[in-house]
Amino acid sequence: MPYDFDLFVIGGGSAGVRCGRIAAGHGARVAVAEERFWGGTCVNVGCVPKKIMVNAAEYGAWMEDAAAFGWPHHRHQAHDWAKLAAARDTEVTRLSGIYGKLLAGAGVTSFDARATFVDPHTLDVGGKRVTAERIVIAVGGTPTRLPIPGAELGLISDDLFTLKALPKRAIVIGGGYIAVEFACILRGLGAEVDLIYRAPLPLRGFDEDVRAAAAEALAAQGIRLNPDVAPTRIAKVGDHLMVSKSDNFMREADAVFFCTGREPNTAGLGLDKAGLDVRPGTGIPVDDEHRTAVPHIYAIGDVIDRVNLTPMATAVGHALADTLFGKNPRKASYENVPTAVFMSPPIATVGLTEAEAAARGPVDIYVTRFTPMRHTISKREGRRTLMKLVVCQNTQKILGAHMLGEDSAEIMQGIGIAVGMGATKQDFDRTIGIHPTAAEEFVTLRTRTRVAGVQAAAQ
Ligand SMILES: Cc1cc2nc3c(=O)[nH]c(=O)nc-3n(C[C@H](O)[C@H](O)[C@H](O)COP(=O)(O)OP(=O)(O)OC[C@H]3O[C@@H](n4cnc5c(N)ncnc54)[C@H](O)[C@@H]3O)c2cc1C
Ligand SMILES: NC(=O)c1ccc[n+]([C@@H]2O[C@H](COP(=O)([O-])OP(=O)(O)OC[C@H]3O[C@@H](n4cnc5c(N)ncnc54)[C@H](O)[C@@H]3O)[C@@H](O)[C@H]2O)c1
Numbered sequence: 001m002p003y004d005f006d007l008f009v010i011g012g013g014s015a016g017v018r019c020g021r022i023a024a025g026h027g028a029r030v031a032v033a034e035e036r037f038w039g040g041t042c043v044n045v046g047c048v049p050k051k052i053m054v055n056a057a058e059y060g061a062w063m064e065d066a067a068a069f070g071w072p073h074h075r076h077q078a079h080d081w082a083k084l085a086a087a088r089d090t091e092v093t094r095l096s097g098i099y100g101k102l103l104a105g106a107g108v109t110s111f112d113a114r115a116t117f118v119d120p121h122t123l124d125v126g127g128k129r130v131t132a133e134r135i136v137i138a139v140g141g142t143p144t145r146l147p148i149p150g151a152e153l154g155l156i157s158d159d160l161f162t163l164k165a166l167p168k169r170a171i172v173i174g175g176g177y178i179a180v181e182f183a184c185i186l187r188g189l190g191a192e193v194d195l196i197y198r199a200p201l202p203l204r205g206f207d208e209d210v211r212a213a214a215a216e217a218l219a220a221q222g223i224r225l226n227p228d229v230a231p232t233r234i235a236k237v238g239d240h241l242m243v244s245k246s247d248n249f250m251r252e253a254d255a256v257f258f259c260t261g262r263e264p265n266t267a268g269l270g271l272d273k274a275g276l277d278v279r280p281g282t283g284i285p286v287d288d289e290h291r292t293a294v295p296h297i298y299a300i301g302d303v304i305d306r307v308n309l310t311p312m313a314t315a316v317g318h319a320l321a322d323t324l325f326g327k328n329p330r331k332a333s334y335e336n337v338p339t340a341v342f343m344s345p346p347i348a349t350v351g352l353t354e355a356e357a358a359a360r361g362p363v364d365i366y367v368t369r370f371t372p373m374r375h376t377i378s379k380r381e382g383r384r385t386l387m388k389l390v391v392c393q394n395t396q397k398i399l400g401a402h403m404l405g406e407d408s409a410e411i412m413q414g415i416g417i418a419v420g421m422g423a424t425k426q427d428f429d430r431t432i433g434i435h436p437t438a439a440e441e442f443v444t445l446r447t448r449t450r451v452a453g454v455q456a457a458a459q
Contacts, residue, residue, distance in 0.1 A: 003121065003131045003132050003133045004029075004031070004130050004131045004132060005029045005030060005031045005109070005130070005131070005132040005133070006023075006028040006029045006030065006132070006133050006134065006325070007019075007020070007023050007028050007029070007030045007031075007132060007133070007134050007135075007136065007324070007325070008030075008031050008032075008033070008115070008123060008130060008132035008134075008135050008136070009023075009030065009031070009032040009033070009135075009136045009138055010033055010115045010123070010135065010136070010137050010138060010139055010269075011032075011033070011034065011040065011137070011138035011139040011140055011265075011301070011303075012032050012033070012034025012037075012038045012039070012040060012099065012100075012103070012110070013034075013039065013040020013041055013042065013043075013138060013140050013301060013302075013313070014039075014040055014041075014042045014043075014301065014310045014313040014314050014317070015040075015138040015140075015300040015301030015302075015313035015314065015316060015317040016032055016034075016040070016136065016138030016139075016300075016301070016317065017032065017038070017039070017040075017099050017102065017103060017317075018313075018314040018317035018318050018321070019136055019138060019300060019317030019318070019320055019321045020032040020103060020106075020108050020136075020321075021102055021103055021106045021108060021321075022317070022318050022321035022322065022325075022326070023321040023324065023325045024103075024106040024107045024108045025106055025321075026321065026322070026325035026326040027325065028321075028324075028325040030106075030107075030108045030109070031108065031109040031110070031111060031125075031130065031132070032103055032108055032109075032110055032111070033110075033111040033112075033113055033114070033115035033123075033125050033126075034110070034111070034112060034113075035112075035113060035114035035115075037096055038096050038097075038099040038100040038103075038110075039095055039096045039098075039099035040140055041140050041141070041302070042310040042313075043092060043095045043096050043099060044092055044096060044161075045157065045158040045161055046157075046310070047310055048091065048092060048095060049088050049089075049091075049092050049160075049161045050160075050181060050185070050342065051342060052084075052087070052088045052091060053084070053088065053160070053185045053189075054181065054184070054185055054188075054342045054344070056079070056084050056185075056188075056189065057184060057185045057186075057187070057188025057189050057344065058188060058344060060079065060188055060189065060190070061188065061221075061344075061380065064378075064380070065374065065375070065378035065380055068377050068378045068379060069377060069378070078190060079166070079189050079190055081163075081164075081165050081166045081189070082164075082165075084189075085163075085164075088161070089161075092161075111125045111126060111128075111130075112126075113125050113126025113127075113128075114126060115130075116268065116269055116270040117269060117270035117271065117273040117274040118270065118273060119273055119274070120273075120274045120275050120294055120296070120297065121133070121135070121296070123135070124270075133296065134296045134297070134298070134324065135274075135296065135297045135298070136297075136298045136299070136300060136317075136320065137269070137284060137292070137297065137298065137299040137300075137303055138299070138300050138301045138303065138313075138317065139264070139265040139266070139269065139301075139303050140264075140265055140301055140302045140303060141262035141263055141264050141265055141302040141303065141305070141308065142262060142263060142265055143156035143157045143158060143178075143258065143259075143261075143262050144156075144258070144260060144261055144262060144263050145258045145260070146173065146231070146258060146260050148231060148232055148233055148234065149232075149233045149234070149235075150233055150234030150235050150236070151234060151258070153234045153235075153236060153241055153256065154173070154234055154241075154256040154257065154258045155255055155256065155257050155258070156257070156258055157178050157182065157257070157259060159257070160182060160185070160257070163255075166186070166189050166190060166191055167186070167191055167253065167254040167255035168191060168192065168254050169191060169192045169193075169194075169240075169252065169253040169254050169255075170186045170191045170192070170193050170194070170253050170254065170255045170256070170257065171193075171194045171196060171241070171243050171251055171253040171255070171256045171257070172186070172193060172194070172195050172196070172256075172257045172259055173196045173197075173231055173243070173256065173257065173258050173259060173260055174196075174197060174257075174258065174259035174260040174261070175195070175197030175198070175199055175201075175202035175203060175204065176202075176203065176204070176259065176260075176261065177203075177341050178259040179195060179197065179202065179257075179259035179260075180195070180202055180203060180214065180218065180341060180343040181341060181342050181343055182257055182259055183195045183218065183223050183343075184218070184221070184223070184342075184343045184344040187221055187222060187223050188221070188344060192222075192224075192253075193222075193223045193224065194223075194224045194226055194243075194251045194253065195218065195223050195224070195225055195226060196226040196229045196231055196243065196251070197226070197227060197229065198228065198229065198230045199227065199228070200227050200228055201214075201215050201227065202214055202215060202218070202225075202227075203341065203347070205353075206341075206347065206349065206353065206402075207349065207353040207354055207355075207388060207390075207400070207402045208353070208354065208355060209354070209367060209386060209388055209402070210347055210349065210386060210388070210402050210404055213369075213384070213386040213404045214341075214343065214347060214404060215227075216382065216384075217343070217344070217345060217382045217383070217384075217404065218343070219382070220381045220382020220383075221344060221382055226249075226251070229245060229249055230245060231243045231244065231245050231249075232244065232245045232246055233245070234256055237252070240252050240253060240254055241253055241254070241255070241256050243256055262302065262308070263281045263282075263305075264281070264282065264283050264284065264302065264303045264304070264305055265303060266278055266280065266281075266282075266284060266303065267280060271284075274294055274297055275293070275294045276292055276293055276294055276297065277293070282305065283303060283304045283305025283306065284299040284303055284304055285304075286298070286299050286300075286304050288331065289320075289323070289331070290304070290316060290320055298320060300313065300316045300317050300320060301313035301316065301317065306334060307334055307337055309337065309339060311337075312332070312334070312337060315332035316332045318332070319331055319332040335420075336350055336351050336416065336419055336420045337350070338350040338412050338413060338415075338416035340408065340409035340412065342409070345383060345385070345404060345405050345406045345408065346404070346405075346406070346407075346408045346409050347402075347403065347404045347408060348402075348403050348408035348409045348411065348412035349400070349401065349402045349403070349412065350400065350401050350412055350415060350416040350419050350420075351390070351398065351399050351400035351401060351419050352390055352399045352400040353390070353400060353402070354388070354390050354400070354452055356400070357390045357392070357399045357400055357452070357453060358452040358453030359453065360453065361392065361393070361394065361453050362392075362393040362394070362451060362452070362453045362454050363390050363391060363392060363393055363399065363451070363452050363453045364390075364391040364392075364393050364396075364425070364448050364451060365388070365389075365390060365391075365448065365449050365450045365451070365452055366388065366389040366391065366425075366445040366447070366448055366449055367386070367387070367388045367449040368386075368387050368388075368441055368445060369384050369385065369386050369387075370384065370385055370438075370441070371383065371384050371385070372385050372405060372406055372438050373436060374406070383405075383406070384405075385403070385404065385405030385406070385408075385438055385441075386402070386403065386404040386405060387401075387402070387403050387405070387438075387441050387442060387445070388400075388401070388402040388403070389401055389402075389425070389428070389442070389445055390402075391424075391425045393451070393453075395424070396424040396425045396426060397422055397423070397424050397425075398418070398419050398423050398424065398425060398428065399419075400419075401415045401416075401419060401442065403442075405438055406438065407438065407439070411438070411439045411442070415442060428442060428443050428445075429443065429446075431443040
């Protein structure tokens with residue numbers, strides 16, 4: 001039976017647009033449906049508007065730093081939220097438009113509509129029946145709220161980008177990427193911020209030294225840290241909100257943000273009609289070729305809930321299109337994915353944490369902390385840089401590199417190439433530094449700080 005399309009992609013975000021565009025470039029007849037905004041989360045309510053706001057938040061402190069370098073101190077007025085919002089929205093609209101145009105340019109048929117399964121090869125696309133030989137599910141995820149009384153009074157990450165004004169006092173619940181980034185944005189723009197998280201340190205999953213340094217940096221910029229707290233209730237008291245838990249913990253604010261994770265957008269997609277049995281709120285299971293349990297249906301990006309990052313989504317979408325239509329079967333690797341948390345100062349990392357590496361065998365640990373040159377002059381508190389290398393004792397390969405400090409994300413991209421190529425500590429040591437930079441510390445870490453993982457080796 002002839003199908004309307006060779007490939008139908010559900011979702012016009014990072015993963016879906018790349019997959020559809022590349023498949024069309026290989027000559028496939030492709031359609032992509034997007035129900036909300038072209039470019040998806042990254043462009044509209046994620047990486048892009050977030051990074052613009054991170055930049056905005058940093059400028060305030062830089063203006064103060066500049067005074068120590070002889071510049072007049074100009075920070076007499078409060079930040080102009082409306083001006084920032086307008087500039088941000090203009091950029092987001094521009095980028096979202098580019099995503100739409102990229103598809104049109106590649107010859108993809110675009111549907112501005114929601115797509116749901118009717119049967120394994122048929123979709124309802126905004127009321128129209130469309131068939132496809134292969135289907136890629138790239139529907140992303142949605143922010144979640146905690147199931148506590150008053151949760152509906154709280155905001156989710158999308159809401160930061162539609163707020164009309166900076167809340168004077170904000171509570172951010174969560175200790176992950178979005179929570180710490182949002183806490184720094186709000187604080188940097190002038191809000192009083194409480195960060196409430198259930199663990200002793202924020203950023204579970206990151207290296208322990210980095211987590212401790214992150215907590216220090218957050219506190220130094222005036223963010224009130226509330227570790228080991230799982231809130232149980234939000235209530236409206238007069239014109240403000242109160243977050244509480246069962247003992248006498250209570251915090252008041254004008255806005256409460258839930259930054260407590262995201263869940264895959266599988267609800268109402270008709271997966272059962274496609275023959276897929278997926279538990280609500282969980283990622284769609286796929287094999288290592290991103291094939292679901294139904295062989296002609298694939299799932300990529302945040303909807304599989306594996307590594308929820310834009311470059312991972314696009315890499316996988318691209319590889320899948322090359323595999324299916326480009327006569328170039330290949331996989332994007334989930335190993336050694338570099339990542340950054342754009343808090344202030346940012347964290348960037350690639351490879352294994354000390355704990356992960358030590359569980360596999362003996363490792364040499366190199367750690368350094370220092371005040372970057374800019375802040376020996378500015379005297380700004382809480383800007384100490386942390387750099388760390390985790391090195392396999394047997395092979396001397398770099399298993400992990402971690403940094404908290406200014407420009408860490410820019411620095412870690414290059415380190416990621418070296419780590420991915422299997423660079424050793426000796427390769428790092430023989431590289432000539434660029435002076436004077438913070439980055440040169442990565443190639444001048446001469447003294448081992450400690451050894452870890454000896455117990456794992458003994459077992
Ligand atoms: C606040 C925030 C900040 C982030 N910052 C970063 C960052 O700095 N760096 C980074 O690498 N990652 C970041 N991320 C993560 C990144 O945005 C995601 O990993 C990435 O967008 C995932 O792409 P995707 O294509 O899988 O999903 P999405 O981009 O979410 O795209 C899915 C699309 O599918 C559409 N859709 C859903 N259901 C249907 C349907 N039935 N029919 C039609 N369309 C449908 C949705 O509207 C959406 O546009 C951030 C995320 C958030 C929330
Ligand atoms: N800079 C970046 O690359 C970037 C930025 C933002 C988001 N992202 C991606 O988006 C994903 C989602 O971000 P996120 O911050 O929403 O998720 P996350 O998984 O990073 O953090 C969720 C936080 O919510 C907490 N939490 C979850 N359930 C809870 C509960 N019942 N009670 C109390 N706390 C609870 C967790 O402990 C954690 O601290 C990230 O994992 C990341 O992959 C990336």
